[in-house]
Amino acid sequence: MTSSGDSLVPAPRLAGRTLDAQLHLMDRQVLDHDGVPVTTVDDLELSGPALEAEIRPGTPAPVLTALLTGPVLGTRIFGGRPPSSRLIRIPWEDVAEVDVVLKLGVSGERLDAGWVERWIRDKIIARIPGGRHDPR
Amino acid sequence: MKRLLGVALGILTAIGGFVDIGDLVTNAVVGSRFGLSMVWVVGVGVVGICLFANMSGRVAAASGRATFEVIRERLGARAGLANLSASFLINLMTVTAEIGGVALALQLASSVNYLLWIPVAAVAVWLVIWRVRFSIMENVTGLLGLTLVVFAVALFLLKPDWGSLAGQLAPAVPEHETFWTYSYYAIALFGAAMTPYEVFFFSSGAVEEGWSVKDLVQSRVNVLVGFPLGGLLSVAIAGCAAVVLLPSGIAVTSLSQVILPVAEGAGKLGLAFVLVGVVAATFGAALETTLSSGYTLAQYFGWSWGKFRRPAEAARFHLAMIVCLLVGLAVLATGVDPVLVTEYSVVFSAIALPLTYLPVLIVANDPQYMGEHVNGRAVNVLGMVYLVIILVASLAAIPLMIVTGAGS
Numbered sequence: 001m002t003s004s005g006d007s008l009v010p011a012p013r014l015a016g017r018t019l020d021a022q023l024h025l026m027d028r029q030v031l032d033h034d035g036v037p038v039t040t041v042d043d044l045e046l047s048g049p050a051l052e053a054e055i056r057p058g059t060p061a062p063v064l065t066a067l068l069t070g071p072v073l074g075t076r077i078f079g080g081r082p083p084s085s086r087l088i089r090i091p092w093e094d095v096a097e098v099d100v101v102l103k104l105g106v107s108g109e110r111l112d113a114g115w116v117e118r119w120i121r122d123k124i125i126a127r128i129p130g131g132r133h134d135p136r
Numbered sequence: 137m138k139r140l141l142g143v144a145l146g147i148l149t150a151i152g153g154f155v156d157i158g159d160l161v162t163n164a165v166v167g168s169r170f171g172l173s174m175v176w177v178v179g180v181g182v183v184g185i186c187l188f189a190n191m192s193g194r195v196a197a198a199s200g201r202a203t204f205e206v207i208r209e210r211l212g213a214r215a216g217l218a219n220l221s222a223s224f225l226i227n228l229m230t231v232t233a234e235i236g237g238v239a240l241a242l243q244l245a246s247s248v249n250y251l252l253w254i255p256v257a258a259v260a261v262w263l264v265i266w267r268v269r270f271s272i273m274e275n276v277t278g279l280l281g282l283t284l285v286v287f288a289v290a291l292f293l294l295k296p297d298w299g300s301l302a303g304q305l306a307p308a309v310p311e312h313e314t315f316w317t318y319s320y321y322a323i324a325l326f327g328a329a330m331t332p333y334e335v336f337f338f339s340s341g342a343v344e345e346g347w348s349v350k351d352l353v354q355s356r357v358n359v360l361v362g363f364p365l366g367g368l369l370s371v372a373i374a375g376c377a378a379v380v381l382l383p384s385g386i387a388v389t390s391l392s393q394v395i396l397p398v399a400e401g402a403g404k405l406g407l408a409f410v411l412v413g414v415v416a417a418t419f420g421a422a423l424e425t426t427l428s429s430g431y432t433l434a435q436y437f438g439w440s441w442g443k444f445r446r447p448a449e450a451a452r453f454h455l456a457m458i459v460c461l462l463v464g465l466a467v468l469a470t471g472v473d474p475v476l477v478t479e480y481s482v483v484f485s486a487i488a489l490p491l492t493y494l495p496v497l498i499v500a501n502d503p504q505y506m507g508e509h510v511n512g513r514a515v516n517v518l519g520m521v522y523l524v525i526i527l528v529a530s531l532a533a534i535p536l537m538i539v540t541g542a543g544s
Contacts, residue, residue, distance in 0.1 A: 027209045027216070029201070029438050036449070040208060040438030069438075077214045100199050100505055117440065121451035128266075131447045135269050 019098060021064075029101045030067065030090065032108030038090070039113045041102065042073040045089060064092050067102070069113050088112050143357055149278025150362020155369055156421030157237035158230070158328040158482040160414065161475055163370045164394040166321050167377030168387050170313060172304035175371050177322045181329025182367035184522050186359050188330075188493050189338045191500045191511070191519070193355050196342035199505040203339040204435035206505075207495045219491045220436045224429060226488050227333050229481040231425040232464040235261065236474020237418035240391040245411045254468045258461050261422045265457060270344045270443045277420030284413035288372040290401030296379040304378065320536040320543045323529045324479065327486025329367070330526075333428040335492055340431040344444050349509060376401065390475055430457040479542070487533045489526040497523065 019025060021044055030038045048062030049055055070088035075081055090113055096105035108114050125131045166174050192203050201209075204223075208216040238261075239253035246253075264273055309318045347355065376397035377388060388394055391414070398410040427443070434441035434453045441453040468474065497519045500511045511519065537543075 027212055029205050029209075037434075037438055037440045040205075040436070042213065073213060073437075077217055100201060117451055120455050121448050125451040125454050126448040128447070130267055133267065134446050135267070135443055 017098075024098060025067075025102070030104060030113075031101050032104045032111075033096070033106060034108075035103075036108055038104065038108040038111060039069040041067050042070070043068040043076055045087065065089075066091050067095070139354075143354055145275060146354060146358035147362045147365075148282060149275050150358045151365045151369065152278035152281030152284070152417070153274070153420055153424075154363055154366020155281065155284055155373075155417045156230075156331070156424075157234050157418045157474075157478050158331060158485070159370050160237070160373060160394055160417065161388070161391070161478045162321075162325050162328040162482050163373040164377045164381075164388045165479070166325055167374030168381035168393070170310055170318065170321065171378040171382050172301060172371075172375060173306065173308050173310065173318075174322055174325055175305055175374065176307050177325045178329055178367050178370050178374075180525065181326045182364050183518075184326075184525070185330050185334060186363050187515070187518055187522060188335055188496060189359050189363070190356055191515070192335045192339035192496050193342050193347070193359070194352060194509055195496065195500055195505060196339040197347040197349050197352050197355070198507060198509040200343060201499075201505065202343050202431065202435055203336050203492065203496060204432045205438075206499045207492070208436050210495045210498055216436060219495075220432060222488050222491055223332060223336075224432055226481065226484045227336075227425055227429050227432065228460055228463060229477060229484060230331065230333060231422065231429060231460055232467045233474055233478040233481045234418050234422035234425055235461075235464050236468050236477060237391065238415060238422055239468070240474055241411055241414040241418060244392055244395070245415070250474075251469070251471070254465060257419070257422070258465050261419070261426055262458065262461055264423055265426060265443070266447060266454070270341070273423060273443075274341070274420075277416050277423065280416030281413060281420055283409045284369055284373075284417060286398055286402055286406050286409040286413060287369060287376055290398040290406055290410075291372050291375045291379065292401075293406075294376070294379050294397065294401040296375075301375065301378070314540075316536060317540045317543055319532065320483075320540045323486045323533050323536065324482045324543070326525075326529050327484075327489070327533075328482040329370070330489060331482070331485045332488055332492040333425050333485075335496065336428040336431050337424045340427070340435075340442075344442055346444075352509075426457050426460060429460045430454070483533055483537060483542075487530050490523070490530050493526055494523060 025044060026041055028041050030041060032038050044064060045066040045068055046062040047065050049059060066089035068087050068089060071082045071086050072088075090104065090111060094104045094106050095102055097103040104111075109118075163178075195206060196202055204220070207219055211219060235254060235257050236250070238257040239250040242248070242253040242257070243250035309315050342355070373394070377394070380397035380400055381388065381393065386393060395407065395410045395414065399407045402409070430453045431441060433439070433456045434450070437452075439452045440450045442450055447454045467477075497511075497516075499505050500519075501516065503510055
């Protein structure tokens with residue numbers, strides 16, 4: 001917020017679709033390129049100056065860098081912030097399509113966001129007889 | 137011809153699948169204490185479940201999104217989590233009640249103590265969820281559940297005085313009951329008819345079976361014909377209790393009393409049918425509620441889910457259901473009376489109704505999700521009316537529970 005009286009210049013018009021982070025991104029389902037659910041968007045990561053740092057004129061506007069999941073859901077609900085190393089990121093470059101769901105252009109198999117699923121699959125579910133049986 | 141068979145099958149499974157342990161117990165309790173004076177509540181409940189099951193099915197078919205994904209997206213993480221906690225716990229209570237119901241019915245059929253049947257029932261539920269294809273699971277339990285029609289047959293064989301039975305249909309509080317117990321059981325009956333898990337299951341089932349907008353006509357027929365006929369089955373259960381138990385002053389507290397009128401009216405053969413029906417109905421509902429607990433968790437957290445995937449491809453979903461079944465087993469192993477769990481679960485279902493139905497109503501009006509299939513005006517008016525009814529029932533439930541000492 002500027003302390004001086006001069007009003008802000010209105011935001012420049014942008015080409016393309018305007019996405020409201022709260023309305024169109026947060027808490028939406030994320031699917032990988034095969035349509036397999038990966039996670040829900042638990043939070044978003046923006047580039048830009050650190051919190052409470054002074055913003056100098058001419059600083060580039062923050063951009064969306066990643067979708068977040070993991071412990072960040074807990075801190076989003078109950079307050080606080082996990083250290084950056086604990087954030088599980090899905091880079092924004094991997095997002096191919098934003099609709100009622102977010103579609104990734106990559107397979108979910110290699111993403112960090114899927115490690116709990118893979119661990120439970122490999123250590124528990126796949127070891128129970130019939131765990132890899134195709135129901136159809 | 138094939139299409140016609142599909143419709144017929146869908147209707148039959150909707151009838152057979154409508155009744156669960158909550159409907160069985162609550163209708164019998166109400167019939168034995170209030171006669172047929174609460175049939176109107178079943179009517180209100182059936183119209184409500186038709187309305188919202190249809191709506192959530194339409195959301196799932198038009199957008200491919202099941203109910204709890206929608207709840208999380210609309211309410212956000214925090215309110216969504218509060219909703220998940222309440223819905224999940226009540227659903228877990230229903231899982232417990234249904235497995236207990238299967239065990240009690242098997243006890244009646246075999247004279248082996250129900251506590252020994254509980255692990256058998258839970259393992260059977262897990263095996264079906266683990267191995268059996270979704271459509272087969274639905275159709276077999278639904279069709280076997282149809283044998284509950286024997287309640288209607290028994291009602292006729294009991295040769296009641298139809299005139300006086302019809303006279304009970306007017307909503308009125310019987311002399312020996314108070315207005316407060318009447319209202320409490322009205323809410324319980326409403327909760328039993330509109331249990332939220334049916335909506336979770338219905339919308340997730342639509343995704344499981346890969347419905348598109350083209351399948352909506354068939355699903356609408358299934359719901360609009362099947363559920364009201366299932367409601368008639370509920371009324372027959374209450375009717376049997378009203379004819380046999382009400383005059384002798386027996387208030388239902390166990391499953392054997394629920395089926396007693398059938399034994400009296402239709403004899404041993406009737407008893408055999410009703411036992412098959414009760415096992416099928418409670419077993420089917422145990423499957424649906426267990427799946428629903430997996431669906432709600434997976435959809436909130438965005439996990440991969442669905443019986444159409446291999447268990448290994450929906451690992452957390454399957455693990456969650458295994459844990460739920462184990463918790464249900466542990467609760468039942470304490471020796472708590474499954475009928476009591478059922479009576480509480482339907483009242484808590486009534487309390488949680490707005491949590492499920494409000495977000496469904498909101499999203500069914502969202503063109504981003506629904507495209508041209510948003511709610512029409514008539515559906516919205518009816519939906520708003522029901523929202524008011526649901527809110528009143530939800531807010532009144534706990535005070536009434538305290539005032540009446542849970543209906544005693």
